[in-house]
Amino acid sequence: MRRFSLVIAGLALILVLGALMGVALGPVKLDIHQVLSAILSGEDRMAHVVVWDLRLPRVAAALVVGACLGLAGCLLQSSTRNPLGDPQLFGLGGGAAVVQALAIAGLLGMGTWALLSLSVAASLVGAGAIALFASRQGISPARLALIGVSISALAAAAATGILAEARIFSSQSLYFIGGSFVNRGWQDLLPAVPFLGVGLLLALPVVGNLNVLGLGDRVAANLGAEPRRTRTIAIVSSGILGGAAVAVAGLVGFVGLLVPHLARLLVGHDFRRVFLVSIPLGAAFTLYADQAARLIFMPSEIPVGLVTAIVGAPLMIYVARRVL
Amino acid sequence: MLTLEALSFAVHGKVLLSSMTSIIPDNALTCLIGANGAGKTTLLRILTGELQATSGRFLIDHTDARSLSQSQIAHHFSIIPQDVQPPPHLTVLELVALGRFHPYGALWWRLSHRDHDIVDACLNLCQVDQLSERRVDQLSGGEQQRAWLAFGLAQEKRFLLLDETLGGLDVLAKQSFFKLLKQIASEGKGIVLTTHDLELVADYADRVVVLSHGRITYEGPPNAHLHNFLTSNGRQ
CATH class of the missing domain: 3.40.50.300 (P-loop containing nucleotide triphosphate hydrolases)
Structure with a gap:
């Protein structure tokens, strides 16, 4: 318990520092007094605009997307007993990617709320397929991963095809495929927050049950953990979270895959703790990755997915060697 | 009966x-x-x-x-199915403790003093108390079966x-x-x-x-x- 508390406290500190860094650093550097003054009073008009309209929504978007992806990966890995469980890899974000590609290509004329809702609904199609296959008795984690990867590849091909057909080869397209928080404002972020809440609340009642799903369905059912219901709810919740994340930031890879493994390294294998730690850990990983994407080649930017992959790949190899 | x-x-x-x-x-x-x-x-x-x-x-x-x-x-009934395999990380103690799992309030579920006593008794009875900190998947076949038996018994x-x-x-x-x-x-x-x-x-x-x-x-x-x-x- 002490270790868990320390990890949560450490992550809280890292998040606060990251958020301050995200708000203070950039082409216009702000010191801590300017940041606090901009947040609290707004006397410094320039600082107020930079903080409230440009940097704070971007920091918040990174936090929300990171939390969504961390949670989604965590739910997917435990409910399918699959260490490869990741919303991108399992195709849960695929439907959302197609919807977003259609929107970028100008083929869907709708507001942000409607677009985000449609993305989540499309993502639930992928979640439904995974839930259906996962509920079949005897399907191995490897086969489930293959099905997920296939759905994911199909959706990625459709999304890329839509962008190519619309002749969108701009940075907008690159940022979508690689994932990015460029120009994200409150209007892009706020519609995603309720979906984070819904995904979280939906998953909460089954979080305890996920601890015994690892023993196999027959034993879990015998312990009263209702494996089918538990798994379906976890995957649907994962679909909602994954869809919302894609709608805000595009295809940010590695966060959903890596974060649950890192969480297990930090707090052990009690799923309830892994679940709780995956939220701030996903948020912190994405926030710092976005800072790197934004600041390393300033004033130009790279997709945040590049950073998560560059940092995530060696970490994942380490985790695979050490734990899996 | x-x-x-x-x-x-x-x-x-x-x-x-x-x-x-x-x-x-x-x-x-x-x-x-x-x-x-x-x-x-x-x-x-x-x-x-x-x-x-x-x-x-x-x-x-x-x-x-x-x-x-x-x-x-x-x-x-508690059941130990054919070819049952624990998650790779689970220790004997953790496995047997899961026998005390209760689905209601599972989010806040913790072992009570009584649960601890039952888990200890089952570990002793099945002679796996000395192995309680070992990972189940690293035990011999016979030891694994005893661990699963303790898990089944812990369900009372x-x-x-x-x-x-x-x-x-x-x-x-x-x-x-x-x-x-x-x-x-x-x-x-x-x-x-x-x-x-x-x-x-x-x-x-x-x-x-x-x-x-x-x-x-x-x-x-x-x-x-x-x-x-x-x-x-x-x-x-």
Whole structure:
């Protein structure tokens, strides 16, 4: 318990520092007094605009997307007993990617709320397929991963095809495929927050049950953990979270895959703790990755997915060697 | 006491269990024997409520299991299925502690003092207390089975169903496991074990139920029948 508390406290500190860094650093550097003054009073008009309209929504978007992806990966890995469980890899974000590609290509004329809702609904199609296959008795984690990867590849091909057909080869397209928080404002972020809440609340009642799903369905059912219901709810919740994340930031890879493994390294294998730690850990990983994407080649930017992959790949190899 | 009354089960027109009538007592080690496909696992699945009998009935004490939900039936049985494998990270202590899992309020579930006492007692009884911090998947086959047995006992249910859990164990490990089951049964637990180890069944079982093509061909004490069974069918 002490270790868990320390990890949560450490992550809280890292998040606060990251958020301050995200708000203070950039082409216009702000010191801590300017940041606090901009947040609290707004006397410094320039600082107020930079903080409230440009940097704070971007920091918040990174936090929300990171939390969504961390949670989604965590739910997917435990409910399918699959260490490869990741919303991108399992195709849960695929439907959302197609919807977003259609929107970028100008083929869907709708507001942000409607677009985000449609993305989540499309993502639930992928979640439904995974839930259906996962509920079949005897399907191995490897086969489930293959099905997920296939759905994911199909959706990625459709999304890329839509962008190519619309002749969108701009940075907008690159940022979508690689994932990015460029120009994200409150209007892009706020519609995603309720979906984070819904995904979280939906998953909460089954979080305890996920601890015994690892023993196999027959034993879990015998312990009263209702494996089918538990798994379906976890995957649907994962679909909602994954869809919302894609709608805000595009295809940010590695966060959903890596974060649950890192969480297990930090707090052990009690799923309830892994679940709780995956939220701030996903948020912190994405926030710092976005800072790197934004600041390393300033004033130009790279997709945040590049950073998560560059940092995530060696970490994942380490985790695979050490734990899996 | 479990009572089977003319219990049958068929799927897609194929009869897997046919008109089975039997009594499975508490406080006894009952072994289900028979060739592969004889219906042993199907019968266990009906006992645990995973499958519904197509005709006949199955009583837990005097209550018809059809009037109970699967979770109500599960209150009476702990089950260790065939080829069960723990998650790779789980220690023996963690596995046995999961036997105390309670689905309601599972988010905040913690072991009470009583739970700790039960877990310790089961670890001791199954002689895995010295291995409690070891990962289950790193134990020998015999040690793993003892850990799973402790997990089953920690649930404190009246009946323990073990579905061919002895595969891959050497003779000494199997013998030691049977001894332990016999001891646990004598202390008040109803144990149903499906197995192919006829000699050990002859030595340790209180009752034996022989299945063949979905029918019960014999039930009763093991010795006399098993001798005939071994000579007529050869070792299985």
